Amino acid sequence: MPRPTDQQLRRLAAACVVVSLACSIGAVALHLAAQARSPEVPVFAWSNLAFGATWPLAGLVVVRAQPRNRCGWLLVGTSWISVYQLLGEYSIWNAYVSDLPFSDFTDWTSMWGFAVYLLVLPLVPLLFPDGRLPSRRWWPFAWSIVIAASTLAVCRMLVPGRSDIDPNVVSPLDLPGLDVLNYVVLASALYCNLVGIPVAIVAVLLRIRRSVGVERAQLQWLALGGVFVLVSLLLSAFPETPPAVFALGLLGIPFAIAVAVVRHRLFDIDVVLGRSVVFVAVLAVVMACGAWLLLRLDPEVAGTRRGVFLIAALAVSAVLLRAAVQHGVDRWLFPERESSRLLGRRIADAMSGSTEPREALRELVAAVRSTMRLPYVGFSGPGTPSVESGRRPDHVVALDAVAMGREVGILEIGPRREGEGFTRQERQVLEESAAQAAMLAYAAGLVSDVKRSRSSIVGAREEERRRLRNDLHDGVGPSLAAIALQADVLASHLRESEHGDHAVLIRDRLRETVADVRSVSHGLRPPILDQVGLEEALRQLVSGIEPLVGEADVPSLPDLPAAVEVATYVIAAEAVTNAVKHSAASRVRLEARRTPDGISLTVSDNGRGLPSHPRPGVGLTSMRQRAAELEGTLDHRTPPGGGTAVHLTIPLPEERP
DSSP: OOOOOHHHHHHHHHHHHHHHHHHHHHHHHHHHHHHHHOTTOOOOOHHHHHHHHHHHHHHHHHHHHOTTOHHHHHHHTTHHHHHHHHHHHHHHHHHHTOOOTTHHHHHHHHHHTTHHHHHHHHHHHHHTTTTSOSSGGGHHHHHHHHHHHHHHHHHHHHSOOBOSSOTTOBOSOOOTTOTTHHHHHHHHHHIIIIIIHHHHHHHHHHHHHHOOHHHHHHHHHHHHHHHHHHHHHHHHTSTTSOTHHHHHHHTHHHHHHHHHHHOTTSSOHHHHHHHHHHHHHHHHHHHHHHHHHHHHSOGGGTTSHHHHHHHHHHHHHHHHHHHHHHHHHHHHHOHHHHHHHHHHHHHHHHHHHOSSHHHHHHHHHHHHHHHHTOSEEEEEETTEEEEEEEOOOSOOEEEEEEETTEEEEEEEEEOSSTTOOOOHHHHHHHHHHHHHHHHHHHHHHHHHHHHHHHHHHHHHHHHHHHHHHHHIIIIIHHHHHHHHHHHHHHHHHTSSSTTHHHHHHHHHHHHHHHHHHHHHHHHHSOHHHHHTHHHHHHHHHTTSOTTSEEEEEOOOOOOOOHHHHHHHHHHHHHHHHHHHHHSOOSEEEEEEEEETTEEEEEEEEOSSOOOSSOOOOHHHHHHHHHHHHTTOEEEEEOOTTSSEEEEEEEOOGGGOO
16 A cells, blocks of 8 residues: 555645534534523533644644644544534434434444543643654553553443433443443543643653753643643632633643644743743642632631731732742753853863863863754864864854954854754853853964964074084084194194193193084084984984883884974983883883874883872973973873873974964
């Protein structure tokens, strides 16, 4: 059998609604005609009319938007209530006016047709708005409602008794020995009403707390419709309340569902729902207290000062109770107000716990995304590295990030659903987050400028040192050495003359000067770097460290700036020295290579590893300072296999942010 198309499903739903409205009109006409013929005809069941005529309309609205939505079809299924009411009015005519054909069938149908109530009332809140249960854990409960309502309907089909339509309408079946099924009917009805409906209400409240965006607004509209039903129930507790009041309350659910699907942004639903829930809660408490006072208070005291005092105390208590209930409702139904405070705390923690503004900016972006339950949050700007959390959608909402009077970037927000916006409160929170992100980006820019300036100074210093060493080593040093040789020759010729001692003194001074120049040259830059290059110098660090076994993995490296060469070699030498002296290792491995991040160096051993609470010494502090001077990072840790590993990364000038 081919699967029906969406258009066919919409037409089927529309046909069900047409049948429902036709049956409702027929039921009203039949009841009015019966009342005109017999004054004993009971009051019209307005609740059935409200249920059977309006709930299918709400289902049609849902099905037109989502043809395969289970909740929509469950609402459309309430069309049966109109059929049930029409058949019931037919039975009433038969009981009060005159005999009609097929009355046994309508009497029998009126015995069990109301079971749809027990099925729909708990399941609609569970399935709204997308037709799916909140989670798989709700499936057993949903099936229990279906089984209970079905069991009740089957039992009512079989057992003898009177109809809910009217006591004078009785079941045509008179099967003996089935009276025990009345207990099953009672248990099923109690389960659906006293367990199913309250649990469904709790499910809606939980989904409101956990949902966001459009789904949250739709659920809030459903909750508002439920509030109208509760108000009508409370008002129906008074004997003078006409039955039509409860019927009007039943209209709240279909109206709320229709608005939730078509115009969920019609009002500020947060405010409306919050105040409505508070009103119902306070009204229920006041009615309960008032009923208790009426039962406990002597009627003669009601008009005395004591009675007036008690009523005044009840009114004051209601005012005080309203504030407490309002606070509780805000915390329960509107967790995003707590989320804004939570977001503020998380941002403050990120700013206080981060060592770098860029890291704090990354934490801020992640905090905004997780707290606001957004699919994507990103920050970008000129001179600032992009920070992202989540996958960027095709459409984003861009907020300007302004700090110190100038725009430093853009905070991009991915909407929860395509075309969905943000509430006023959410927009305010996001704008505040953009302002804080702007300050962090501005600070990150300043820190980056300082680091870049320091790196440039260090690089220029090392280049100047290399130039000076080359000049001393290749120019001044050899010249002084040649002069010293000439002075030595001169001293040997003047040995017997009166100037011989002066010549020897000059020769010795020149030799000391040559040694000093050589010492200064070596101090400016490790000479091995110019003698064999960085690659071979690194290999030699681990080639003669007996009794340890040294391993070197140093492929060909590109030409590096003087500062990078010196820092890499000095840090490697210090790390190897620490491994030999302090690690009690038998093997030391050195790796150096060019990576996309710059120059990477790792010195590892298989020794005892780091203590549980290591305290950095002079050597480790010096290594970190050298790395920081070039915007590099140094990581000192114990790897999973044991031992100690020192990892250095230095970005090359063209790769620095």
